[in-house]
Amino acid sequence: MSWPLDLEGVGGLAIGLLAGVAFGFILERGGLGDPKKLTGLFYLEDFTMLKVMFAAIAVAAAGIGALSLLGVLDLSRIAVQPTYLWPQAVGGLILGVGFALGGY
Amino acid sequence: MTGRENMSPMRPYWSPYLAGVALGLTLLATYLLMGFGLGASGAFAQVAARLEGAVAPGRAHANPYLVGYLDAGRLWAQWIVVEMVGVIVGAVLGAWTAGRFAWRLEKGPRIGAGRRLLFAFIGGATVGFASRVAQGCTSGVALSGGAVLAPGAWAFLATFMAGGFVTAWIVRRAWR
Numbered sequence: 001m002s003w004p005l006d007l008e009g010v011g012g013l014a015i016g017l018l019a020g021v022a023f024g025f026i027l028e029r030g031g032l033g034d035p036k037k038l039t040g041l042f043y044l045e046d047f048t049m050l051k052v053m054f055a056a057i058a059v060a061a062a063g064i065g066a067l068s069l070l071g072v073l074d075l076s077r078i079a080v081q082p083t084y085l086w087p088q089a090v091g092g093l094i095l096g097v098g099f100a101l102g103g104y
Numbered sequence: 105m106t107g108r109e110n111m112s113p114m115r116p117y118w119s120p121y122l123a124g125v126a127l128g129l130t131l132l133a134t135y136l137l138m139g140f141g142l143g144a145s146g147a148f149a150q151v152a153a154r155l156e157g158a159v160a161p162g163r164a165h166a167n168p169y170l171v172g173y174l175d176a177g178r179l180w181a182q183w184i185v186v187e188m189v190g191v192i193v194g195a196v197l198g199a200w201t202a203g204r205f206a207w208r209l210e211k212g213p214r215i216g217a218g219r220r221l222l223f224a225f226i227g228g229a230t231v232g233f234a235s236r237v238a239q240g241c242t243s244g245v246a247l248s249g250g251a252v253l254a255p256g257a258w259a260f261l262a263t264f265m266a267g268g269f270v271t272a273w274i275v276r277r278a279w280r
Contacts, residue, residue, distance in 0.1 A: 004139035015137050016183045020190020021197070022130045023142055023243075028198030030123025035210050039279045042272030048120045053247060055124020056131060060141075060251035063132040079140035081240065081249035083256035088245065091238020092260035095231055096267025099242075101275055102227015103210070 003073045027052075035103025042100050115202040131251055138183070141248025145235035147188035152232075154179055212279040223278050 007015055031037045031048045040046020067073035117123075131141055153173030157164040164170045179185055199205040211220040235241040238260055240249070246264065249257025272279070 003136050005137050006139045007137055012138060012183060013181070013186045015134070016187040017190040017193075019130060019134045019138075019142060020187035020192075021194035022190075023127070023187070024191035024194025024196075025198040026123050026126045026130065026194075027191075028195040028204075029118045029202065030120055030127070031117035032123075033195055033199060033204075036212075036279060039268075039272060042268045043276070043280055045280075048117075051120035052124040052127060053242075053250075055121050056127035056247060057250040059125050059128025060131040060135065061253060063128070064135060064252065067136070073136065077139055078135055078252060080252045081245055081254040081256055083254060083259075084239065085256060085259055088238045088256040088260045089263045091234045091236075092245075092263035093234075093267040094237060095234035095241060095260075096264040096269075097271045098227045098230030098232075098234055099264070100227070100268045100271035101230060101278070102224045103279070104228070104231065 003067065004077055006077070039100060039103055114204050127247075128251075131248065135251070141244070141251060142187065143184050143240060143244035143248065144188060144191070145232065145241035146184040146244060147182070148232060149173060149236065150176070150179060150182050150185050212277060214277045214280075220278060223275065 030052045037048045068075045153170045157174050245260045
């Protein structure tokens with residue numbers, strides 16, 4: 001079997017639904033359904049968002065790297081977000097403004 | 105006023121590190137099965153493009169950016185839309201089974217409900233706009249892009265923090 005599986009059609013959508021349920025459930029149980037916790041980082045009072053996000057990035061990145069080194073996962077078939085430096089830097093800045101205003 | 109006092113005891117939140125590991129494994133599984141990661145704002149763009157297509161078809165079809173969404177096919181066949189429905193189901197499930205499911209408005213003690221909702225609306229519109237500028241949000245760009253070490257994801261994260269810290273200082277009354 002070659003990874004990623006690149007599931008399509010109904011199978012892919014079923015995985016989408018399951019991944020979404022897990023995503024929503026974990027975020028809620030981790031406390032990220034609470035806008036006061038989400039904005040807490042910006043008042044240096046609650047670092048939940050940082051801890052969850054960076055732990056997740058570290059685990060996923062390590063897993064992807066390890067499976068690629070083992071020859072299980074074909075990295076060339078993994079979608080990497082294309083970098084548009086200025087749009088992403090400016091978009092991030094504006095998104096941070098909206099996030100602090102609205103609490104998501 | 106949170107109403108929490110009158111409710112059955114809530115389960116405490118998970119350790120953020122535990123939640124992070126669980127989220128990382130979910131993200132890893134998504135990359136393994138699908139070849140791409142998790143997202144959020146794309147689902148809103150999918151819905152918004154079709155709304156404009158329904159209300160002002162001529163205008164929507166003349167817009168090259170929106171046409172990309174309109175030509176993508178049925179809304180319910182879009183992976184990110186189905187995923188986002190799952191997110192809502194999962195979040196409700198998480199809150200419900202933890203005894204946290206309730207009708208309330210989270211806010212700082214020094215802001216009225218009307219202003220809090222106005223801020224939420226402006227903030228939501230700002231986030232929506234920004235997510236199109238950056239080709240994604242904290243999920244699609246920062247989280248999923250961060251996990252595959254996309255340079256743009258780290259630029260996004262850095263300026264996201266900058267925008268958040270400065271704005272939070274100005275709207276302190278909304279939250280603290």
